[in-house]
Amino acid sequence: MIRIDSVTKRYPDGTVAVDRLSLEIPDRSITVLVGPSGCGKTTTLRMINRMVEPTEGTILLDGEDVQHQPVTTLRRNMGYVIQNAGLFQHRTIADNIATVPRMLGWGKQRARERAAELMERVGLDASLARRYPYQLSGGQQQRVGVARALAADPPVLLMDEPFSAVDPVVRKGLQDELLRLQDELGKTIVFVTHDIDEAIRLGTMVAVLREGGRLAQYAPPAELLSNPADAFVEDFLGADRGIRRLSFYTSDALELTTDAVVPADAPAERLAAVEAPYLLVTDVDGRPRGWRERGSDGDRLLSYGRPFRPGVDSLRAALDCAVLSPTGWAVAVDADGKVTGVVSQQTIGEAIRAAHTHAEPDAGEDPARGEDEKVAG
């Protein structure tokens, strides 16, 4: 465990970067430090591996003051990933990854094998080993950065805005990859970002810092979204925190109906028997084809939007499907893309209210808020 104990960083010119910050960073989880620029998040991260020395306070790593450890030993036991990867442009990808093992005195062969193993682990093709950084895309370089940080298998990983310089699609891929890696490796990760969405997506715990390096709130992301500590945190979370909070609720309790789901070749009596205003027409394999208005002829189908998978996707995804659908109904599919049922916005709304009540019995205002924003979205 990393324990940050009333740490202050004051620069000679009087600026306070971090102000009496205390945090307990749990083992084998991702702790995100998030906040606007100038909130001291990077300074805090750099005090953990002593790239910045605190003015006051102590940082304990497994109960031992980091100040009392030789700085090179300390750093070689902490992987560090930085924005733009910070690769050594004059070394090959394999040599970049093998940097710390080589410094720790590993043999050439062993270091090379380790580099190959890590490249596979972070999803890089083995053929890239002999390449130089300029020959890789930004996303690939960032993967190399992660592999390099993991090379000596350090228990702690410090990540300083590692994904902020890549485009949103690549960023999402890298975030997924990090979560997958974390499932496999279980490192103690301290992750700095200015992007609240990234913080909520990745963090087990999220520390929101405000300007002047003061802690505004330290909580799991779901709690952050439901109970922001003050106006600053609420503002920082953005206008749609009610919607985003739905990401933490599962959609598997949604009550699906199959009454309005009909195969394309169904007889007319079957269609006439349906009371809903819209019918979801499926193909012979049970995959969705489109919505058909009751009473209209069979050729004109309305788009069914994007389906969701109950249990896999969150309530947010289900709600999004319903909002996107021209009929206001979301289509649920299984792993093979076959329709398992449909659900209305109203039913989803009820599920949201139920989930809120379940999550916090005294929440009176939040569900209504979620409803408002659903309409707006």
Next chain:
Amino acid sequence: MNGFFDIPSDLQNTWTGLIGMHLREALLPVAAGLLLALPLALLCDRFRWLYPPVLGLTTILYAVPSLAFFVVLIDYTGQTELTVMIPLALYSLVVLVPAIADGVRSVPDETLSAATAMGFGPVRRYLQVQLPIAAPAIIAGLRVATASSISLVSVGALIGNQGALGNLMAAGLKYDRPELAANAVLTTALLAVLCDVALVALRRVLTPWMPRSGRERTAAPHEELLTKGAAR
């Protein structure tokens, strides 16, 4: 071409001998300048406030004519090769310190932070990360220093025949044999070109990591430095 290679006996040297002497007098100072410039540039990088005064001082040194140096040095080192080489080493230093310092400074911050975070000490970081990445800028500086040094050696003819191919030029004037002066000029130019080609080849060997087209990602040669070298 009659007598083109007919070196007057008072030079006490052959054509190839003169070339050897010329290269020695030109390149040893560049090497010495490089050896001095490397730690100096490290200091300038570590202590940023040091760079402007160092740059100012070296620029003033560069403005001192070589003859003035010879006059001062001749009391101490006599009419020797050393008297020629000391000013040349200083001139190389003047070109190389900013070349290395700027090259080293052009290394991206995140690369430096990553190195520090991996446990590189300052000296290891300088030698294994900053200098290799600054190699293109350093070699650009070496090209200027070498070309300027090769041309300046000739001035040594004024202090007791220590000018190598410059001596040949002086002999051409003395004996009214323009072909000897032409020989001296052409040979000096050839040496400068060959050394330059060698340095470009060295850069190719040292920097397989540079994009072959579009070199914007790496340290660019110092513009001001190139113009300064050309003016001399």
